[in-house]
Amino acid sequence: MPALPEYKTRELLANIGIPIVEGIFVAATSPIPRDLPEPPVFLKAQIPGATSRAKHGLVRRADTREGLLKDLKELLAPGPWGQAEGVLVAKGADLVGEYYAACTLDFGSAERLPSGILLFSAEGGSGVEERASTLVKIPFSLMDPPPTEHIAQQLQDVANPALVAEFLHGLMNTFNRYKLMVLETNPIGVLADGSVLAIDCRAEFESRAVSRADRQLFESAPGGGEQLTPLERLVEKINEADPSGTGFLRENREEAPEGAWRVATNLCGGGGKMLWEMTTGARRDIFTMNESDTSGGLSAFKSYRVLRAILSQQGAQVLLLTGSGMAFQSQHHLAAAVWKALRESPTPLPALLRFGGTDEDKARALFERVAADLPVPVKTYRAEIFPNAMVDDIADLALTSPMQVEPPPEPEGEPVFSVKVPPADFYFYPEKCDGDEEPECVSVCPTGFLEWNVEERNIQPKEGARCIGCLMCETASLLDGNGELRIRLAMPAEVD
Numbered sequence: 268m269p270a271l272p273e274y275k276t277r278e279l280l281a282n283i284g285i286p287i288v289e290g291i292f293v294a295a296t297s298p299i300p301r302d303l304p305e306p307p308v309f310l311k312a313q314i315p316g317a318t319s320r321a322k323h324g325l326v327r328r329a330d331t332r333e334g335l336l337k338d339l340k341e342l343l344a345p346g347p348w349g350q351a352e353g354v355l356v357a358k359g360a361d362l363v364g365e366y367y368a369a370c371t372l373d374f375g376s377a378e379r380l381p382s383g384i385l386l387f388s389a390e391g392g393s394g395v396e397e398r399a400s401t402l403v404k405i406p407f408s409l410m411d412p413p414p415t416e417h418i419a420q421q422l423q424d425v426a427n428p429a430l431v432a433e434f435l436h437g438l439m440n441t442f443n444r445y446k447l448m449v450l451e452t453n454p455i456g457v458l459a460d461g462s463v464l465a466i467d468c469r470a471e472f473e474s475r476a477v478s479r480a481d482r483q484l485f486e487s488a489p490g491g492g493e494q495l496t497p498l499e500r501l502v503e504k505i506n507e508a509d510p511s512g513t514g515f516l517r518e519n520r521e522e523a524p525e526g527a528w529r530v531a532t533n534l535c536g537g538g539g540k541m542l543w544e545m546t547t548g549a550r551r552d553i554f555t556m557n558e559s560d561t562s563g564g565l566s567a568f569k570s571y572r573v574l575r576a577i578l579s580q581q582g583a584q585v586l587l588l589t590g591s592g593m594a595f596q597s598q599h600h601l602a603a604a605v606w607k608a609l610r611e612s613p614t615p616l617p618a619l620l621r622f623g624g625t626d627e628d629k630a631r632a633l634f635e636r637v638a639a640d641l642p643v644p645v646k647t648y649r650a651e652i653f654p655n656a657m658v659d660d661i662a663d664l665a666l667t668s669p670m671q672v673e674p675p676p677e678p679e680g681e682p683v684f685s686v687k688v689p690p691a692d693f694y695f696y697p698e699k700c701d702g703d704e705e706p707e708c709v710s711v712c713p714t715g716f717l718e719w720n721v722e723e724r725n726i727q728p729k730e731g732a733r734c735i736g737c738l739m740c741e742t743a744s745l746l747d748g749n750g751e752l753r754i755r756l757a758m759p760a761e762v763d
């Protein structure tokens with residue numbers, strides 16, 4: 268789920284009429300403007316997805332014009348954090364209080380439509396995760412947020428509930444208008460007259476939900492943006508070759524704290540990411556190696572490739588995979604991808620896997636059959652198990668030093684045929700089949716793409732049918748056949 272930098276999130280809020288602290292964005296590619304706000308000001312480097320900016324000196328206060336120009340030049344130059352898109356120069360404000368508010372998505376259930384949830388706390392500022400008990404939760408319709416009077420009735424410890432409710436109503440409208448996944452304002456500044464304004468804000472969105480008319484609002488500033496790591500570029504290559512669905516990976520640029528467990532994550536969709544952040548946001552003993560998102564109907568071929576990239580992160584001790592628990596995407600296909608990645612990666616990791624949604628029982632059953640033969644321990648969880656329980660198991664499963672194994676040899680000979688999208692090479696070994704009967708690996712193909720050529724005792728692609736990259740044929744061949752069908756999913760060379 269891409270993150271929108273603060274200066275872009277401010278544009279969304281401003282378009283809906285939400286009051287924002289005065290500020291100006293200076294793009295890395297533009298000359299420094301003359302009309303900068305008068306100090307004291309705050310300078311904030313704009314790096315999408317960057318966290319703990321203050322800790323890394325990416326947020327600074329300037330009290331003089333000279334200090335402002337010096338810091339501005341430093342933050343606009345490339346640094347250890349990469350190249351910022353630019354710097355937001357925001358005026359200081361005389362605040363008498365700070366509130367917190369965020370809108371997130373509730374994905375709903377079989378009985379309940381998705382909706383928004385507004386979280387509000389009269390105690391804003393840093394460390395809000397640790398004050399979860401102060402949060403008021405207000406569900407809202409994605410079509411029509413509740414009237415401000417209704418919101419005001421639910422606010423406690425607030426001096427001017429009507430004004431705050433109006434601000435929160437605007438937040439809900441912004442969240443709905445731009446189909447965001449997360450919209451957070453922290454803090455909301457309270458002025459002496461009781462009015463409120465957004466001091467800091469951020470948003471996360473789903474690229475495919477952005478309408479054509481709004482695209483420019485969600486694009487990065489030209490010439491800016493963080494520099495991708497080799498592994499991130501590799502995932503971009505995977506996406507170029509197989510564009511369906513989301514395959515996203517961003518490595519954590521921070522140093523792992525001493526003694527923290529280093530967890531490589533495969534999070535599926537916004538729900539998976541939210542659950543993971545809720546579970547580990549305040550924990551110092553867990554270090555998340557990477558952000559990730561595999562969702563939106565991607566093929567198992569693509570899940571496999573992204574997983575191989577996730578597993579290849581140096582220093583990772585354990586793999587954790589979870590989604591919202593209600594995925595429409597076949598969890599059986601996903602499990603086949605995870606199994607293939609764990610058995611074919613030269614750096615497999617002990618895995619904690621929470622499958623939830625369509626075919627989740629089949630996904631767990633697959634691992635019951637194969638777990639004992641994997642080089643690493645694997646534990647699966649039912650969708651009802653909250654990720655807290657998974658986190659509690661990390662220490663038992665994690666490797667204390669990285670494992671290197673000899674991956675199984677590539678399939679021998681030439682492929683019988685190849686598929687362009689999603690890309691794959693199919694190999695078939697008739698001598699491993701019993702008799703002339705159509706083998707199970709052909710009959711399980713859900714789209715009818717695989718055909719059995721009885722004369723040649725071989726497989727062939729059916730004209731007009733499509734391979735959806737589900738891996739069911741190879742899974743059946745290995746589990747119920749004799750290994751007669753193999754699929755080679757070529758990886759960009761850097762991954763190993």
Ligand code: SF4
Binds near residue numbers: 711717740741
């Ligand atoms: S050939 Fe059929 S079973 Fe095999 S990956 Fe493609 S769609 Fe799935």
